[in-house]
Amino acid sequence: MSLFSPRSLAGRTALVLLVGLVLVQVAGLTIHALDRVDLQRLQMARELSQRSFAVWRAMLMTPPERRHLVLADLDLPPGLRASYDEDPIARPGFPPPPPPLIRLFRVENMMSAPLRLRPREVIIAGGSRPGVMLASLRFADIGWLNLRVEMPPPRPWHSETFLIAFVLMTLAAAALTLWAVRRLTRPVRDLAAAADRLGRDVNAPPLPENGPYEVATAARAFNTMAERIRRFVGDRTQMVAAIGHDLKTPITRLKLRAELLDDDEQRTKILADLEEMEAMIGATLAFARDEAAAEPSVPLDLAALCRTVLDEAADARPDFTDRIAYEGPEHLTLRARPVAMKRALANLVGNALSYGGSAKLILEPANAGVVRIAVEDDGPGVPPSELESVFQPFRRLESSRNRETGGTGLGLPIARNILRAHGGDVVLRNRPEGGLAALVTLPA
Numbered sequence: 395m396s397l398f399s400p401r402s403l404a405g406r407t408a409l410v411l412l413v414g415l416v417l418v419q420v421a422g423l424t425i426h427a428l429d430r431v432d433l434q435r436l437q438m439a440r441e442l443s444q445r446s447f448a449v450w451r452a453m454l455m456t457p458p459e460r461r462h463l464v465l466a467d468l469d470l471p472p473g474l475r476a477s478y479d480e481d482p483i484a485r486p487g488f489p490p491p492p493p494p495l496i497r498l499f500r501v502e503n504m505m506s507a508p509l510r511l512r513p514r515e516v517i518i519a520g521g522s523r524p525g526v527m528l529a530s531l532r533f534a535d536i537g538w539l540n541l542r543v544e545m546p547p548p549r550p551w552h553s554e555t556f557l558i559a560f561v562l563m564t565l566a567a568a569a570l571t572l573w574a575v576r577r578l579t580r581p582v583r584d585l586a587a588a589a590d591r592l593g594r595d596v597n598a599p600p601l602p603e604n605g606p607y608e609v610a611t612a613a614r615a616f617n618t619m620a621e622r623i624r625r626f627v628g629d630r631t632q633m634v635a636a637i638g639h640d641l642k643t644p645i646t647r648l649k650l651r652a653e654l655l656d657d658d659e660q661r662t663k664i665l666a667d668l669e670e671m672e673a674m675i676g677a678t679l680a681f682a683r684d685e686a687a688a689e690p691s692v693p694l695d696l697a698a699l700c701r702t703v704l705d706e707a708a709d710a711r712p713d714f715t716d717r718i719a720y721e722g723p724e725h726l727t728l729r730a731r732p733v734a735m736k737r738a739l740a741n742l743v744g745n746a747l748s749y750g751g752s753a754k755l756i757l758e759p760a761n762a763g764v765v766r767i768a769v770e771d772d773g774p775g776v777p778p779s780e781l782e783s784v785f786q787p788f789r790r791l792e793s794s795r796n797r798e799t800g801g802t803g804l805g806l807p808i809a810r811n812i813l814r815a816h817g818g819d820v821v822l823r824n825r826p827e828g829g830l831a832a833l834v835t836l837p838a
């Protein structure tokens with residue numbers, strides 16, 4: 395986003411405050427400058443008129459033949475030039491002098507001076523340039539004192555220290571603004587981070603409920619929400635466990651009754667079905683138990699975990715060893731629950747080996763905040779219409795029904811459950827070159 399329309403709250407607030415600060419400073423500076431210019435003009439005009447009058451007086455005291463010399467010795471302020479001539483430089487036909495100069499210069503003071511100081515004649519006129527005033531004062535004996543008055547341009551930034559102090563003050567105020575805004579918006583960032591953590595791990599630690607009132611209230615509300623989510627998940631898991639547990643007794647009873655059946659064929663079938671039900675319940679209970687254990691999230695070397703999962707799968711099926719491969723970095727650290735993560739990956743690798751006859755695990759380092767794992771095999775894949783439905787509990791495809799390798803149909807739902815609890819997901823895709831790929835994403 396550009397500098398002038400930042401997306402962050404801190405950026406926007408800082409921009410508004412800084413623009414406000416600049417406007418206030420510019421206005422303050424302008425008021426100061428105008429005031430200063432006014433004052434300067436008044437002071438300069440006073441000085442010019444006093445000095446002109448002083449020159450006039452000095453010349454009056456001097457005999458005409460020495461006036462040139464005296465004038466040359468006089469030290470005049472900038473903007474004032476004086477000469478002693480036979481003729482006036484101001485002539486009645488000239489344009490009028492600039493009004494502000496007349497007002498400030500106060501020629502009329504000359505005319506109200508005591509008689510012996512009063513010039514015989516005064517002519518004032520405008521000069522060749524605007525802002526210039528010519529005044530010619532005639533001596534009683536001979537000659538004219540010609541004055542050329544030009545107000546030097548005002549210097550509003552007269553003092554350097556003032557400017558430096560002003561810039562420093564502005565910079566300090568800007569720095570303070572940026573700091574304050576960052577500090578004030580930190581709780582929002584913290585809240586976002588906490589929400590993100592909760593998405594990856596329901597058991598993430600609660601937010602500290604301190605700080606300003608609004609922040610503490612938001613943190614408390616967030617913690618209450620997290621607690622409710624935790625309780626909701628916990629209640630559901632507990633319910634699953636309770637149902638599974640309660641089903642065990644009637645199944646045991648049914649098994650005992652089935653043993654008493656006379657029909658051999660029926661008895662074998664019923665006992666097999668009951669066996670399957672028991673396996674399903676066992677898997678359900680195992681899952682519920684693991685869920686309830688609330689394993690903490692820790693920094694984990696995912697690359698090492700992937701290799702362990704593959705090694706253990708190879709150990710379990712020695713004849714598949716040369717059809718198991720790993721591709722990826724040596725190390726990749728990630729926050730995760732180790733036992734759960736291992737279980738999810740082992741399910742995917744187990745499926746690839748059981749139904750695809752091979753397993754290749756590809757670990758891709760974090761890219762745009764996402765770590766990807768693909769588990770590929772060279773088997774028959776899954777019909778496109780079943781790619782999602784196999785994630786339903788106990789959902790197994792017909793082809794794998796009668797295999798002795800077949801499990802209970804909880805592997806994929808459990809894997810997805812675990813990965814989603816980490817803020818990630820898993821989906822299945824048929825590979826164009828044949829076989830299935832289980833694609834795992836995890837937040838880095």
Ligand SMILES: Nc1ncnc2c1ncn2[C@@H]1O[C@H](COP(=O)(O)OP(=O)(O)OP(=O)(O)O)[C@@H](O)[C@H]1O
Nearest residue numbers: 745746749775784790791794801802803804805806
């Ligand atoms: N790599 C694969 N290739 C072909 N079919 C697969 C593959 N992975 C899973 N399936 C199909 O999806 C079904 C569900 O898999 P899932 O892992 O959930 O259960 P399972 O492997 O049958 O049992 P469990 O994993 O609980 O021991 C499997 O029965 C199988 O039919």
Ligand SMILES: [Mg+2]
Nearest residue numbers: 741745801805
């Ligand atoms: Mg499985």
